[in-house]
Amino acid sequence: MLAGADRVTTRYRALVDAGEIGADPGQFGLAGKLDQLNEKLGERRLAAKGSALGRFFAARAAVPVKGLYIHGAVGRGKTLLMDQFFAVAAPRRRRRAHFHEFMAEVHERIHALRAAARNGAARNGAKSVDPIAPVAAAIARETRLLCLDELAVEDIADAMIxxxxxxxxxxxxxxLVATSNTAPDALYHDGLNRSLFLPFVAVLKRHVDVVELDGPADYRLEKPGRAPVYVTPLGRVATAALDRIFLDLTGIARGRPEALPAGGRREIRVPQAAKGVARFAFADLCEAPLGASDYGRIARAFHTVVIDDIPVLADDRRNAARRLINLVDTFYD
Structure with a gap:
């Protein structure tokens, strides 16, 4: 049995009691399903031990554990509940990632293996090998529970593997525990060569229970009311207002610089960071060569981002305007 503090339902009730979220029957039902999954994962972990307790659970753990695929409209609380589950999940080797981040890493591993295979083939004349199996084996050694947020298949390179x-x-x-805005059967809808993608849907549905989380409200639109979303016009008054917001959120007047890994040798410079809050100038985010994956890394690293000095975006700043739109879309997701 899970201890009270290790139950998603307990954590969910605490959020409701604290007034951080409103009670929702659909969310509470999903919390219960996540608790049931965690019970099975805990039994499997115990079965792996050589103790008498492990032998007791071994027979039950021999049955494969099915994960969850949670889908529904935006803002229904899918990610919130998956994150509550991840925080208390039994497996020590667990990972939580955005789907696109995970797939970018998979492609990097495939590329590295292919490059190594080509170099080896050039030296000894050996044939190249399919890198999918060794990449999957490496991931499985590292991770027993994989929580993927925002599973959405849009890239044919992803779809085909x-x-x-x-x-x-x-x-x-x-x-696998995954969240998505799309039901499994609707993934990669109208995508190129979709018939080659459909076996994934079949594999997925064999290994997860599909749960729809629906509800009447987009909870992201319920503003906390303690601070304005934007301050205008630019100037000393606006800067002072953002200073106060940063202080209220962090308890300090100025954060420390940080650097987020961005793949390879790249880093994203964060001028100020403290207690999950980042502060940037507009130029840092939208006049630098950053893309959706970079904005996604920022969103995963910080729960709040404060941006200073957003100008009027005239025609001569089209690239910056596109980046701002991309940033807002990524943060919203």
Whole structure:
């Protein structure tokens, strides 16, 4: 049995009691399903031990554990509940990632293996090998529970490898919990060569229970009311207002610089950061060569981002305007 503090339902009730969220029957039902999954994961972990207790749970753990695929409209609390589950999940080797971040890493690993195989083939004349199996094996060694947020298949490069990749991951015993705005059967709808993608849907549905989380409200639109979303016009008054907001959120007047890894040797410079809050100038984010993946890294690292000095975006700043739109879309997701 899970201890009270390790139950998603307990954590959910605490959020409701604290007034941070409103009670929602659909969310509470999903919290219960996540608790049931965690019970099974805990039994499997105990079964792996050589103790008498492990032998007791071994027979029950022999049955493969099915994960969860949580879908529904935006703002229904899918990510909130998955994150509550991840915080208390039984497996020590667990990982939480945005789907696109995870797939970017998969492609990097595939590229590295192919490059190594080409170099080896050039030296000894050996044939190149399919890198999917070794990449999946490496991920499965590192991760027993994979929580993926915002699963959305838009790239044909992703679509063509998902069936083989996740087939191997599931064979190795990996358990998947994913959130998505889209039901499994509607993934990659009207995508190029979709018939080659459909085996992934079949593999997915064999290894997860599909749960729809729906409700009447987009909870992201419920403003906390303690601070304005934007301050205008630019000037000393606006800067002072943002200074106060940063102080209220962090308890300090000025944060410390940080650097977020951005793949390879790249880093994203954060001028000020403290207690999950980042502060940037507009130029740092929208006049620098940053893209959606970079904005996603920022959003995952910080719960609040304060941006100074957003100008009027005339025609001569079209690139900056596009980046701002991209940033807002990514943060909203």
């Amino acid at each position: 998902l069936s083989r990749l996740f087939g191997k991951l599931f064979e190795a015993g990996l358990v």
